[in-house]
Amino acid sequence: DAPVGSLVVADAITAADLGAETADGFLPVTELGFGTVTHRPPESAVRVAAEALGAHTGTVLTVSTVTGTAARAAALRSRHPGALAEGMEGFGVAEAAAAHGVPVLEIRAVSNPVGPRDRAAWRIGDALAALTEGFGKLAPALESWNPHDHQ
Template identity: 75%
Template sequence: SGSSAPEPYGLVVSAGIGGAFTPLTPLGSLVVASDIVAADLGAETPDGFLPVTALGFGRDRFAPPPALVRKVAAATGAAAGPVLTVSTVTGTAERAGALLAAHPGALAEAMEGFGVAEAAARAEVPVLELRAVSNAVGPRDRDAWRIGDALTALTEAFGKTAPVLEGWNRHDDRHRS
Protein backbone atom coordinates (compact mmCIF):
# COMPACT_ATOMS: atom_id res chain seq x y z
CA SER A 1 0.00 0.00 0.00
CA GLY A 2 2.03 2.91 -1.31
CA SER A 3 1.09 6.44 -0.39
CA SER A 4 0.40 8.77 -3.26
CA ALA A 5 1.18 12.46 -3.32
CA PRO A 6 -1.79 14.70 -2.58
CA GLU A 7 -3.49 16.36 -5.51
CA PRO A 8 -2.04 19.83 -6.06
CA TYR A 9 -4.30 22.79 -5.59
CA GLY A 10 -5.85 24.16 -8.76
CA LEU A 11 -6.69 27.67 -7.56
CA VAL A 12 -6.09 30.02 -4.65
CA VAL A 13 -8.98 32.34 -3.72
CA SER A 14 -8.45 35.50 -1.71
CA ALA A 15 -11.82 36.73 -0.47
CA GLY A 16 -12.99 39.31 2.00
CA ILE A 17 -14.30 42.81 2.36
CA GLY A 18 -12.78 46.00 1.03
CA GLY A 19 -13.23 49.66 0.37
CA ALA A 20 -14.59 50.81 -2.96
CA PHE A 21 -13.92 53.75 -5.18
CA THR A 22 -17.62 54.63 -5.22
CA PRO A 23 -19.97 55.20 -6.99
CA LEU A 24 -18.62 52.55 -9.39
CA THR A 25 -19.04 49.90 -6.72
CA PRO A 26 -21.68 50.74 -4.09
CA LEU A 27 -21.74 49.38 -0.54
CA GLY A 28 -22.75 45.72 -0.44
CA SER A 29 -21.74 45.10 -4.05
CA LEU A 30 -19.12 42.62 -5.23
CA VAL A 31 -15.83 43.07 -7.05
CA VAL A 32 -13.74 40.38 -8.72
CA ALA A 33 -10.18 41.41 -9.51
CA SER A 34 -9.12 41.51 -13.14
CA ASP A 35 -5.74 42.66 -11.81
CA ILE A 36 -4.32 42.40 -8.30
CA VAL A 37 -2.10 45.44 -7.84
CA ALA A 38 0.41 46.35 -5.12
CA ALA A 39 -0.54 50.02 -5.16
CA ASP A 40 1.98 51.32 -2.64
CA LEU A 41 4.92 48.93 -3.05
CA GLY A 42 7.81 51.11 -4.20
CA ALA A 43 9.49 54.35 -3.21
CA GLU A 44 8.53 57.99 -2.77
CA THR A 45 10.83 60.27 -4.77
CA PRO A 46 11.00 64.04 -5.33
CA ASP A 47 9.22 63.37 -8.65
CA GLY A 48 6.50 61.24 -7.09
CA PHE A 49 5.90 57.59 -6.34
CA LEU A 50 7.85 54.92 -8.23
CA PRO A 51 6.41 51.39 -8.24
CA VAL A 52 8.72 48.52 -7.35
CA THR A 53 8.94 47.54 -11.04
CA ALA A 54 10.31 50.99 -11.96
CA LEU A 55 12.99 50.47 -9.31
CA GLY A 56 14.05 47.27 -11.06
CA PHE A 57 12.73 44.89 -8.41
CA GLY A 58 10.01 42.27 -8.60
CA ARG A 59 6.53 42.92 -9.82
CA ASP A 60 3.56 44.98 -8.74
CA ARG A 61 0.60 43.15 -10.31
CA PHE A 62 -0.88 39.76 -11.03
CA ALA A 63 -3.68 38.97 -13.47
CA PRO A 64 -6.11 36.21 -12.49
CA PRO A 65 -7.30 33.91 -15.30
CA PRO A 66 -9.45 36.23 -17.46
CA ALA A 67 -12.13 33.70 -18.45
CA LEU A 68 -12.58 32.69 -14.80
CA VAL A 69 -12.90 36.36 -13.79
CA ARG A 70 -15.61 36.81 -16.44
CA LYS A 71 -17.48 33.66 -15.33
CA VAL A 72 -17.38 34.60 -11.64
CA ALA A 73 -18.49 38.16 -12.43
CA ALA A 74 -21.39 36.84 -14.51
CA ALA A 75 -22.46 34.31 -11.87
CA THR A 76 -22.32 36.75 -8.95
CA GLY A 77 -23.13 40.11 -10.53
CA ALA A 78 -19.71 41.35 -9.45
CA ALA A 79 -17.97 44.21 -11.21
CA ALA A 80 -14.63 43.13 -12.69
CA GLY A 81 -11.66 45.45 -12.50
CA PRO A 82 -8.40 46.15 -10.73
CA VAL A 83 -8.30 45.68 -6.96
CA LEU A 84 -5.53 47.56 -5.20
CA THR A 85 -3.61 46.10 -2.29
CA VAL A 86 -2.47 48.78 0.14
CA SER A 87 -0.46 48.49 3.35
CA THR A 88 -2.15 51.56 4.82
CA VAL A 89 -5.90 51.94 4.46
CA THR A 90 -6.79 55.11 2.57
CA GLY A 91 -8.23 57.74 4.89
CA THR A 92 -8.35 60.93 2.85
CA ALA A 93 -9.99 62.11 -0.34
CA GLU A 94 -6.57 63.29 -1.56
CA ARG A 95 -5.03 59.83 -1.21
CA ALA A 96 -8.05 58.19 -2.84
CA GLY A 97 -7.66 60.60 -5.76
CA ALA A 98 -3.94 59.87 -6.04
CA LEU A 99 -4.58 56.12 -6.11
CA LEU A 100 -7.19 56.49 -8.84
CA ALA A 101 -4.88 58.75 -10.84
CA ALA A 102 -2.10 56.17 -10.59
CA HIS A 103 -4.44 53.23 -11.22
CA PRO A 104 -7.28 54.37 -13.50
CA GLY A 105 -10.29 52.09 -13.33
CA ALA A 106 -9.44 50.65 -9.91
CA LEU A 107 -12.65 49.44 -8.29
CA ALA A 108 -11.59 48.64 -4.74
CA GLU A 109 -8.78 48.48 -2.22
CA ALA A 110 -7.96 45.86 0.37
CA MET A 111 -4.86 44.72 2.23
CA GLU A 112 -4.27 41.04 1.47
CA GLY A 113 -4.73 40.28 -2.22
CA PHE A 114 -1.23 40.93 -3.51
CA GLY A 115 0.42 38.85 -0.77
CA VAL A 116 -1.91 35.96 -1.53
CA ALA A 117 -1.22 36.33 -5.26
CA GLU A 118 2.53 36.33 -4.66
CA ALA A 119 2.29 33.13 -2.62
CA ALA A 120 0.08 31.49 -5.26
CA ALA A 121 2.53 32.43 -8.01
CA ARG A 122 5.40 30.87 -6.08
CA ALA A 123 3.35 27.66 -5.87
CA GLU A 124 2.53 28.00 -9.60
CA VAL A 125 -1.20 28.11 -8.86
CA PRO A 126 -3.57 30.69 -10.38
CA VAL A 127 -5.28 33.16 -8.06
CA LEU A 128 -8.70 34.83 -7.84
CA GLU A 129 -9.61 37.80 -5.62
CA LEU A 130 -13.22 38.46 -4.64
CA ARG A 131 -14.24 41.42 -2.47
CA ALA A 132 -17.53 42.60 -1.03
CA VAL A 133 -17.70 46.36 -0.52
CA SER A 134 -18.02 47.42 3.12
CA ASN A 135 -17.03 51.07 2.85
CA ALA A 136 -15.99 53.85 0.52
CA VAL A 137 -12.28 54.55 -0.02
CA GLY A 138 -11.43 57.94 1.46
CA PRO A 139 -12.20 59.76 4.70
CA ARG A 140 -12.84 57.24 7.45
CA ASP A 141 -16.49 57.25 8.50
CA ARG A 142 -17.01 54.14 10.62
CA ASP A 143 -20.73 54.90 10.97
CA ALA A 144 -21.13 54.53 7.19
CA TRP A 145 -19.38 51.16 7.01
CA ARG A 146 -21.58 48.17 6.21
CA ILE A 147 -19.42 45.22 7.25
CA GLY A 148 -22.40 42.97 8.00
CA ASP A 149 -23.99 43.67 4.62
CA ALA A 150 -20.67 43.05 2.89
CA LEU A 151 -20.15 39.72 4.66
CA THR A 152 -23.69 38.66 3.75
CA ALA A 153 -23.02 39.57 0.10
CA LEU A 154 -19.74 37.64 0.20
CA THR A 155 -21.45 34.56 1.64
CA GLU A 156 -24.10 34.70 -1.10
CA ALA A 157 -21.37 35.16 -3.71
CA PHE A 158 -19.63 31.99 -2.56
CA GLY A 159 -22.82 30.02 -3.12
CA LYS A 160 -22.91 31.30 -6.70
CA THR A 161 -19.16 30.97 -7.24
CA ALA A 162 -18.79 27.36 -6.10
CA PRO A 163 -20.39 25.82 -9.23
CA VAL A 164 -18.24 28.05 -11.46
CA LEU A 165 -15.07 26.95 -9.68
CA GLU A 166 -16.08 23.29 -9.75
CA GLY A 167 -16.59 23.47 -13.51
CA TRP A 168 -13.46 25.50 -14.23
CA ASN A 169 -10.37 23.84 -15.61
CA ARG A 170 -7.23 25.93 -15.38
CA HIS A 171 -6.04 24.47 -18.69
CA ASP A 172 -9.10 25.98 -20.39
CA ASP A 173 -7.97 29.43 -19.34
CA ARG A 174 -4.47 30.57 -20.26
CA HIS A 175 -2.89 31.49 -16.94
CA ARG A 176 -1.36 34.96 -16.99
CA SER A 177 0.67 35.92 -13.97
Protein backbone atom coordinates in the same frame (compact mmCIF):
# COMPACT_ATOMS: atom_id res chain seq x y z
CA ASP B 1 -16.81 52.87 -8.63
CA ALA B 2 -18.10 49.70 -6.93
CA PRO B 3 -21.10 50.50 -4.72
CA VAL B 4 -21.14 49.63 -1.04
CA GLY B 5 -22.64 46.16 -0.65
CA SER B 6 -21.49 44.99 -4.09
CA LEU B 7 -18.96 42.34 -5.03
CA VAL B 8 -15.79 42.88 -7.04
CA VAL B 9 -13.75 40.24 -8.86
CA ALA B 10 -10.19 41.41 -9.51
CA ASP B 11 -9.00 41.27 -13.09
CA ALA B 12 -5.73 42.73 -11.75
CA ILE B 13 -4.31 42.48 -8.24
CA THR B 14 -1.95 45.42 -7.73
CA ALA B 15 0.37 46.41 -4.89
CA ALA B 16 -0.56 50.09 -4.93
CA ASP B 17 2.12 51.44 -2.61
CA LEU B 18 5.06 49.09 -3.25
CA GLY B 19 7.79 51.41 -4.47
CA ALA B 20 9.34 54.72 -3.54
CA GLU B 21 8.14 58.26 -3.05
CA THR B 22 10.45 60.62 -4.93
CA ALA B 23 10.61 64.36 -5.53
CA ASP B 24 9.00 63.63 -8.91
CA GLY B 25 6.23 61.47 -7.42
CA PHE B 26 5.65 57.82 -6.69
CA LEU B 27 7.72 55.18 -8.51
CA PRO B 28 6.44 51.60 -8.43
CA VAL B 29 8.97 48.92 -7.58
CA THR B 30 9.01 47.79 -11.23
CA GLU B 31 10.35 51.20 -12.29
CA LEU B 32 13.10 50.77 -9.70
CA GLY B 33 14.12 47.55 -11.46
CA PHE B 34 12.65 45.04 -8.99
CA GLY B 35 9.82 42.53 -8.82
CA THR B 36 6.28 42.95 -9.94
CA VAL B 37 3.35 45.05 -8.78
CA THR B 38 0.47 43.40 -10.62
CA HIS B 39 -0.80 39.85 -10.94
CA ARG B 40 -3.54 39.06 -13.46
CA PRO B 41 -5.92 36.23 -12.62
CA PRO B 42 -6.93 34.00 -15.55
CA GLU B 43 -9.42 35.96 -17.69
CA SER B 44 -11.75 32.98 -18.02
CA ALA B 45 -11.88 32.47 -14.24
CA VAL B 46 -12.58 36.17 -13.71
CA ARG B 47 -15.37 36.03 -16.29
CA VAL B 48 -16.96 32.87 -14.83
CA ALA B 49 -16.79 34.24 -11.27
CA ALA B 50 -18.10 37.70 -12.18
CA GLU B 51 -21.01 36.29 -14.17
CA ALA B 52 -21.96 33.88 -11.39
CA LEU B 53 -21.75 36.59 -8.73
CA GLY B 54 -23.17 39.49 -10.71
CA ALA B 55 -19.96 41.26 -9.69
CA HIS B 56 -18.06 44.20 -11.07
CA THR B 57 -14.59 43.48 -12.47
CA GLY B 58 -11.57 45.73 -12.17
CA THR B 59 -8.33 46.28 -10.34
CA VAL B 60 -8.23 45.56 -6.63
CA LEU B 61 -5.45 47.46 -4.93
CA THR B 62 -3.44 46.00 -2.08
CA VAL B 63 -2.28 48.72 0.30
CA SER B 64 -0.11 48.57 3.41
CA THR B 65 -2.04 51.42 5.02
CA VAL B 66 -5.80 51.77 4.66
CA THR B 67 -6.74 54.88 2.71
CA GLY B 68 -8.29 57.38 5.10
CA THR B 69 -8.13 60.71 3.29
CA ALA B 70 -9.60 62.18 0.12
CA ALA B 71 -6.10 63.23 -1.00
CA ARG B 72 -4.74 59.67 -0.81
CA ALA B 73 -7.84 58.28 -2.50
CA ALA B 74 -7.36 60.81 -5.33
CA ALA B 75 -3.66 59.92 -5.65
CA LEU B 76 -4.46 56.21 -5.87
CA ARG B 77 -7.23 56.87 -8.40
CA SER B 78 -4.80 58.92 -10.50
CA ARG B 79 -2.18 56.12 -10.52
CA HIS B 80 -4.74 53.30 -10.88
CA PRO B 81 -7.77 54.56 -12.84
CA GLY B 82 -9.24 51.04 -13.18
CA ALA B 83 -9.28 50.41 -9.42
CA LEU B 84 -12.61 49.40 -7.91
CA ALA B 85 -11.60 48.40 -4.38
CA GLU B 86 -8.72 48.17 -1.95
CA GLY B 87 -7.68 45.62 0.62
CA MET B 88 -4.55 44.54 2.42
CA GLU B 89 -4.17 40.85 1.59
CA GLY B 90 -4.68 40.18 -2.12
CA PHE B 91 -1.22 40.85 -3.49
CA GLY B 92 0.43 38.59 -0.90
CA VAL B 93 -1.92 35.75 -1.78
CA ALA B 94 -1.29 36.35 -5.50
CA GLU B 95 2.48 36.26 -4.91
CA ALA B 96 2.15 32.92 -3.10
CA ALA B 97 -0.05 31.52 -5.87
CA ALA B 98 2.42 32.63 -8.54
CA ALA B 99 5.31 31.07 -6.61
CA HIS B 100 3.47 27.74 -6.66
CA GLY B 101 2.15 28.02 -10.22
CA VAL B 102 -1.53 28.03 -9.29
CA PRO B 103 -4.21 30.44 -10.48
CA VAL B 104 -5.58 33.07 -8.13
CA LEU B 105 -8.86 34.96 -7.80
CA GLU B 106 -9.56 37.89 -5.52
CA ILE B 107 -13.16 38.58 -4.62
CA ARG B 108 -14.02 41.58 -2.47
CA ALA B 109 -17.26 42.59 -0.84
CA VAL B 110 -17.37 46.38 -0.59
CA SER B 111 -18.25 47.50 2.94
CA ASN B 112 -17.28 51.18 2.79
CA PRO B 113 -16.03 53.83 0.39
CA VAL B 114 -12.29 54.35 -0.02
CA GLY B 115 -11.31 57.71 1.41
CA PRO B 116 -12.14 59.61 4.59
CA ARG B 117 -12.98 57.19 7.38
CA ASP B 118 -16.66 57.48 8.26
CA ARG B 119 -17.50 54.47 10.41
CA ALA B 120 -21.19 55.42 10.40
CA ALA B 121 -21.23 54.81 6.63
CA TRP B 122 -19.69 51.32 6.87
CA ARG B 123 -22.02 48.51 5.80
CA ILE B 124 -20.08 45.45 6.90
CA GLY B 125 -23.26 43.41 7.38
CA ASP B 126 -24.40 44.16 3.82
CA ALA B 127 -20.98 43.25 2.45
CA LEU B 128 -20.87 39.98 4.38
CA ALA B 129 -24.40 39.12 3.24
CA ALA B 130 -23.40 39.73 -0.40
CA LEU B 131 -20.30 37.59 0.07
CA THR B 132 -22.25 34.76 1.69
CA GLU B 133 -24.80 34.76 -1.13
CA GLY B 134 -22.02 34.97 -3.69
CA PHE B 135 -20.10 32.00 -2.35
CA GLY B 136 -23.20 29.86 -2.77
CA LYS B 137 -23.13 30.71 -6.49
CA LEU B 138 -19.37 30.65 -6.96
CA ALA B 139 -18.53 27.02 -6.20
CA PRO B 140 -20.93 25.53 -8.78
CA ALA B 141 -19.76 28.03 -11.41
CA LEU B 142 -16.08 27.23 -10.87
CA GLU B 143 -16.58 23.45 -10.81
CA SER B 144 -16.64 23.41 -14.60
CA TRP B 145 -13.65 25.75 -14.91
CA ASN B 146 -10.38 23.94 -15.61
CA PRO B 147 -7.23 26.04 -15.20
CA HIS B 148 -5.41 23.89 -17.77
CA ASP B 149 -8.04 24.47 -20.44
CA HIS B 150 -8.61 28.17 -19.79
CA GLN B 151 -5.68 30.52 -19.52
